[in-house]
Structure formats: C-alpha cells, structure tokens
Amino acid sequence: MATVNTYLNFNGNTEEAFNFYKSIFGGDFLTVQRYKDMPGCDGMKTDDLDKLMHIALPIGGNLLMGTDVTHPMPNVTYGTGVSLSVDAESEEEAHNMFNGLARGGKATMPLDKMFWNALFGMLTDKFGIQWMINYDYNK
Missing domain, CATH: 3.30.720.100 (Signal recognition particle alu RNA binding heterodimer, srp9/1)
Structure with missing residues (x-):
C-alpha cells in the first residue's frame, strides 16, 4: 500500500x-x-x-x-481546506500534543471527550497550520 x-x-x-x-x-x-x-x-x-x-x-x-518557498514561487496562503490529523497513543500524549501545538496559536475546538468515544480537539498553530488531535478510547 x-x-x-x-x-x-x-x-x-x-x-x-x-x-x-x-x-x-x-x-x-x-x-x-x-x-x-x-x-x-x-x-x-x-x-x-x-x-x-x-x-x-x-x-x-x-x-x-x-x-x-522562494522567488519566483508565489507566497504561501493558508486556508481551511487542509488539516493535519494526529492519532495519539494515550490521553496524556493527546493533551501534550494539543497544548504544545496551541502555544502561540489558537484552539478552534478545545480538546474534549466526544460522542464517538474519543478525546478530540482542533487548533491552528502559530504558523497557520491546522491540526486535529484525536485519542480513540476504543483502542
């Protein structure tokens, strides 16, 4: 694959x-x-x-x-079309990654327990990159 x-x-x-x-x-x-x-x-x-x-x-x-990106390439513009999704191996790891990536950035959905039995949150880091952090309790 x-x-x-x-x-x-x-x-x-x-x-x-x-x-x-x-x-x-x-x-x-x-x-x-x-x-x-x-x-x-x-x-x-x-x-x-x-x-x-x-x-x-x-x-x-x-x-x-x-x-x-350098000249003559066009400057990078960030949008809402892509997010990097990371699956944590533990609740602690999920919190550490979320809090670390959120430093200087903005949490758009706080890390919290969700109805699909996961700990999940979304943020945009200080570089404009969107992240989704997930820990699945069904592991």
Whole structure:
C-alpha cells in the first residue's frame, strides 16, 4: 500500500516551524537541505540561499516534510481546506500534543471527550497550520 506523507510550504520560516514541531513530537530530522547546498541554485537571491529546500521529520510511520518557498514561487496562503490529523497513543500524549501545538496559536475546538468515544480537539498553530488531535478510547 502507498504511504501518504505531509509536505508543508512556508514563507521563509520553515526551520522555525520544524524546530517547533520537533519540540512537540520528538525525534531527529531525517534530512535538512539548504538551497545553497543544492546544484542549480547559483542564481538565487542571496537572502534565499540559507533557506530550507527540504526538511523531513519522522512522526510515527510517516514523514512531516517542508520547504521555504522562494522567488519566483508565489507566497504561501493558508486556508481551511487542509488539516493535519494526529492519532495519539494515550490521553496524556493527546493533551501534550494539543497544548504544545496551541502555544502561540489558537484552539478552534478545545480538546474534549466526544460522542464517538474519543478525546478530540482542533487548533491552528502559530504558523497557520491546522491540526486535529484525536485519542480513540476504543483502542
């Protein structure tokens, strides 16, 4: 079966965002690549060369990956079309992830027990990424 991983684009703050995510989910970066280290980037603006071309953080059996968009790519705009859904392994983990991701962001649905027998909440983190945290009591 195919594996679906998440790839996030940022307007120049990918490194800050991924260090934040690493502080919540743990682990080590699998890959960190800067534009200045890649072939074919010689003509880039000097300010863009230190930005991240690619970063990958393993979370569970998947990868959270990202990049800084640079000129001439259009700036990233965030909307309500996509949320990252994370299934916690315990109530404590769900609370830790939710509270960590909510720091500097905004909870749109507080983490609470739901009618489908789960602990569930939604938030938008300080980088504009929407998250859904779920712990299923039926495990």
